[in-house]
Amino acid sequence: MVSLDASELTTRELNTRIKELATNGTEKITITNPAARHNIAVGILTECELEIDGSVGYYVATLLDGPRITINGNAGWALGENMMSGSISLSKSAGASVAASMRGGDMFVGGNAGARAGIGMKGGTLLIGGDSGFLTGFMMQKGRIIVVGDVGDAAGDSMYEGTIFCGGEIGSLGADSKIEESTEDELIEIWNLLEERGISERPHFKKIVSQKTLYHYDEQERHERPLI
Amino acid sequence: MVLGSNQIWSPWTVEDIHAKADLGRYRIRGMSTHQKVTHFDDLTFLSTGLTRFPLEGYKEQCNTSVSLGGLNAENPLELDTPIYITGMSWGALSANAKTALGKAASMAGTASCTGDGGMLPAEREASDKLIYQVLPSRYGLNPNHMATAQAIEIVVGQGAKPGTGGLLMGVKVQDDVAISRDLPVGVDQRSPARHPDWLGPDDLAIKIEQLREATNWKVPIHVKLGACRVSDDVKLAAKAGADAIVIDSMVAGTGASAEILLDHSGIPTVPAIVLAREALRQIGLYGKVSLIASGGIRSGADVAKALALGADACAIGVAALLALNCNRDIPEANFEEEIGLPAGQCNRCHTGKCPVGIATQDPSLMKRLDPDEGAERVANFLNSMTMELALLTRSLGKGDVKSLEPEDLAALTIEASAMAQIPLVGTNKVFGS
Numbered sequence: 125m126v127s128l129d130a131s132e133l134t135t136r137e138l139n140t141r142i143k144e145l146a147t148n149g150t151e152k153i154t155i156t157n158p159a160a161r162h163n164i165a166v167g168i169l170t171e172c173e174l175e176i177d178g179s180v181g182y183y184v185a186t187l188l189d190g191p192r193i194t195i196n197g198n199a200g201w202a203l204g205e206n207m208m209s210g211s212i213s214l215s216k217s218a219g220a221s222v223a224a225s226m227r228g229g230d231m232f233v234g235g236n237a238g239a240r241a242g243i244g245m246k247g248g249t250l251l252i253g254g255d256s257g258f259l260t261g262f263m264m265q266k267g268r269i270i271v272v273g274d275v276g277d278a279a280g281d282s283m284y285e286g287t288i289f290c291g292g293e294i295g296s297l298g299a300d301s302k303i304e305e306s307t308e309d310e311l312i313e314i315w316n317l318l319e320e321r322g323i324s325e326r327p328h329f330k331k332i333v334s335q336k337t338l339y340h341y342d343e344q345e346r347h348e349r350p351l352i
Numbered sequence: 353m354v355l356g357s358n359q360i361w362s363p364w365t366v367e368d369i370h371a372k373a374d375l376g377r378y379r380i381r382g383m384s385t386h387q388k389v390t391h392f393d394d395l396t397f398l399s400t401g402l403t404r405f406p407l408e409g410y411k412e413q414c415n416t417s418v419s420l421g422g423l424n425a426e427n428p429l430e431l432d433t434p435i436y437i438t439g440m441s442w443g444a445l446s447a448n449a450k451t452a453l454g455k456a457a458s459m460a461g462t463a464s465c466t467g468d469g470g471m472l473p474a475e476r477e478a479s480d481k482l483i484y485q486v487l488p489s490r491y492g493l494n495p496n497h498m499a500t501a502q503a504i505e506i507v508v509g510q511g512a513k514p515g516t517g518g519l520l521m522g523v524k525v526q527d528d529v530a531i532s533r534d535l536p537v538g539v540d541q542r543s544p545a546r547h548p549d550w551l552g553p554d555d556l557a558i559k560i561e562q563l564r565e566a567t568n569w570k571v572p573i574h575v576k577l578g579a580c581r582v583s584d585d586v587k588l589a590a591k592a593g594a595d596a597i598v599i600d601s602m603v604a605g606t607g608a609s610a611e612i613l614l615d616h617s618g619i620p621t622v623p624a625i626v627l628a629r630e631a632l633r634q635i636g637l638y639g640k641v642s643l644i645a646s647g648g649i650r651s652g653a654d655v656a657k658a659l660a661l662g663a664d665a666c667a668i669g670v671a672a673l674l675a676l677n678c679n680r681d682i683p684e685a686n687f688e689e690e691i692g693l694p695a696g697q698c699n700r701c702h703t704g705k706c707p708v709g710i711a712t713q714d715p716s717l718m719k720r721l722d723p724d725e726g727a728e729r730v731a732n733f734l735n736s737m738t739m740e741l742a743l744l745t746r747s748l749g750k751g752d753v754k755s756l757e758p759e760d761l762a763a764l765t766i767e768a769s770a771m772a773q774i775p776l777v778g779t780n781k782v783f784g785s
Contacts, residue, residue: 139565162558167495167566183549183562187495202549206493224548225490227534243548244490246534263544265534285536339539340522343375 126150130164131157139166146172146191158184162200165193171210182219185212188229201238204231207248220257223250226267232321239276242269245286253323259298261288261332270314272325280332284339289314291327300338306331379611380519382701382711384512384603384648384670389620391603392654394768395761396777399747407746414742415752418665420642421503421572421595424564428595429481429503429572431665432461433738434753435655437730438600438646438667439485439505439576441467443520443529444607444701445673447474449710452676452723454479456730460738465505465667468518468543470532471497478727483574486563488517489543491533495566503596504563505574506547506556508589511600511647512609514578514618517543519608523704524713553588560593572596572642579624579647580617586631590641598667599628601647605670607711608702621647622661623771629662638662652740659741660756661772668737675733676726677708684720 126145130138138155142165145153152173158164162181165174171190179197189208198216205224217235225244232251233241239257242250245267252269258276261269264283274292281298289306297303306314306329315326356363371379400406407414422428437457442450444467455478457464463481466472470492476482484501486493498504509515520529522538530537550559560573572595577585579601589597602618619627625645632638645658646667655666670678681687681695685707691700701711709721745753748760762777763769769776770784 135561135565136569140568143568163562163565166562167499167568169496169499182555182558186562187498187566189495201555205549206490206495208494208496221549225493227494240548244544246490262548284539338542339536341377341380341540343377345371345375345379 125152125154127154127156129156130161131159135161135163138164142174143168146170146174158197160200165191179216188212198235203233204229207231217254222252223248223269226250234321236273237271241271242267242288245269249317251317251321253321255292258295261286261301262298264288270317270329272318272323272327275332280334282338283332283334285334288332289329290332291325291329294330294332297332300335301332302335304331304333380521380608380702381611381614381699382605382607382609383699384605385614387602387615389603390622390765390767390771391620391648392622392657394763394765395622395657395772395774396764397653397656397660397744397748397760398762399744400749404749406749407751409743409746412746413751414745415754416738416742418754420644420665421574422642423572423595423640424569424593425503425572425595426570427502429463429483431463431481433734434659434663434665434741435460435649435734435737436463436481436483436665436667437465437672438669439465439467439483439507440607440669440673441469441491441518441520442472442475443467443469443491443524443533443713444518444711446706446709446712446718446721447472447528448718448721448723449673449676449726450475451478452721452726453672453730454482455723455727456672456675456734457481459727459731460734462734463502468507469520469529470494476500478723485576487543488545488547489533490548491535491543498563498566501567501571503572503574504567505576505598506559506563506594507576508547508585509576509578509580509600510606511578511602511604511618512606513613514580514602515545516610516613517545519543519606519610519702521608521702521704526713529713553592556589557592564593574598574644576600578617579619579621582619582624582627583631586628587635590632590635590637594641596642596644596664597628597632598644598646599624600667601645604647605673606701620771621645621649621658622768625658625661625663626771626773652737652742653744655737655741656744656753656756657761659753660758660760662758664754672730672733673710675730676710677721677729678706678710680708682708682720 158178176195182200186205201219211230213232220238227246228248236254237256241256243262255273261280264286269288272291275290277295278298280301418434420429451474454475458480464479465483481502483503487507520541574596575589575594576598601621642664645663687695706712763774
């Protein structure tokens, strides 16, 4: 295990060291004193285990492919943006746009998440232990968002595919989204995930999916009709 | 007098109303605006005479190379010519077209750019210098691909349709294109207009730092803007840390857009360059942050004029596609039957039925474009433009395209004088100054 003190390194130095250690196969990397710094652990494309001990700023643990990251604290905007694979576990709350455009892997937010959680998600699972803000799952394409608590207004607005599960109240649905009944298999799978994360609640999750009414323009121009 | 001669109710207006009365929605098409706007043709060069002497037009050396985005990047984008191929998506274009463009760029010593659909591996292989776009949609965005790029371009807006996202009709969202974008097959894709993870310029500064960290501060970070509120946008992008700013004007092309946006938003290329130049000058970053102009660049003369007005380089889209055979009556195609318009008038890229195999995902149509032959044509065109640029530069007595400057130009119209801030020919007057 290698420990890096963020207070003694610039962000560039810190990320360079993390990438070097990850590439060299270091078993575990710990970062202390992050002091809400932005852009820590960006662009790591190898498997490794990383623990950040404290709260972090924007864009932490982003553009990743492989690492398993634990953060003991809160996070600013865009935690885990565009993660391809691996996992992120945040003990407290996340700001806006958590898991934005995430393409794979697993993300867990122990507390609440801000607006636009899972915006443009393209794969993977985002599990939020508390509530999430407005426009959760906005223009979501694939993947699964599980919110144990309440989901804010305009949930699932303009989503293409993917699923949002809400254990509490839904503020309102966004354009072209609808509520469906969760299947028993889906509920059992989610409850197992909650068990793994030490969450004792077992809500009967409501499922938000796309109505698919915005999939196509209704009419084609005359010259397009025989073509499309 | 007949209705067709009426200025307000022209035949085009009548047809447009009939079409929308059938359709019940806005119209969609490709190509670029039909508006008549001030363009480079409204400027002319003041070549040498007795006040200065020319260089031999066909012999003496003229440096056309440029270095872009060196403000913070360890490896700026070094190009043999100040003309590169702009971002056009794999999806809007066929894989053969993207591959040909990448190969042509390499042959001409310049760069190509990905687009709103992720990186096509064949384009990466073909293109020595690939600019990797980060768009609001993030379709196909892969940090492993990003790590191989020679520059990163954050797209804030597109000149053809500023303030909106991309548009790809379902006929093109097929097979690998749908998989790459993580979209349902056949969906009419309407890309987001806003980035998912940042909103304003303060956020953008952090986003730029993120991309620098992801690419280890090696490559330039460009910011592409649709030319609207140019002065403010350029200052904000530069202050946020962009190494290069791409200003994409209202005459720029697209594979699909609501027609109303093509014709009624943005400003032309000439004033966009001048406003961007002055904005950078006002904050002390002119000459430090690279300025790239795009929109309606058709020839070496257009490039020379853009550089004289203050751009460091130009990006071409439609012109490269025309070189690739867009709107050309090739033997394999029957434009009238297949697309409903004669070759030379087609703007139906959005239908996916491109008769020359460029703007299509139909395998039988794609076969009509041989990537190697296409690459040769585009490389020839890029080289022709570069020769024209060098010829004009020498005629002005200069041995480096970077020496082109506003005083090399005169304006042919009052409007061009005002927009370019160049004296009107035959006068010493700069209108609007």
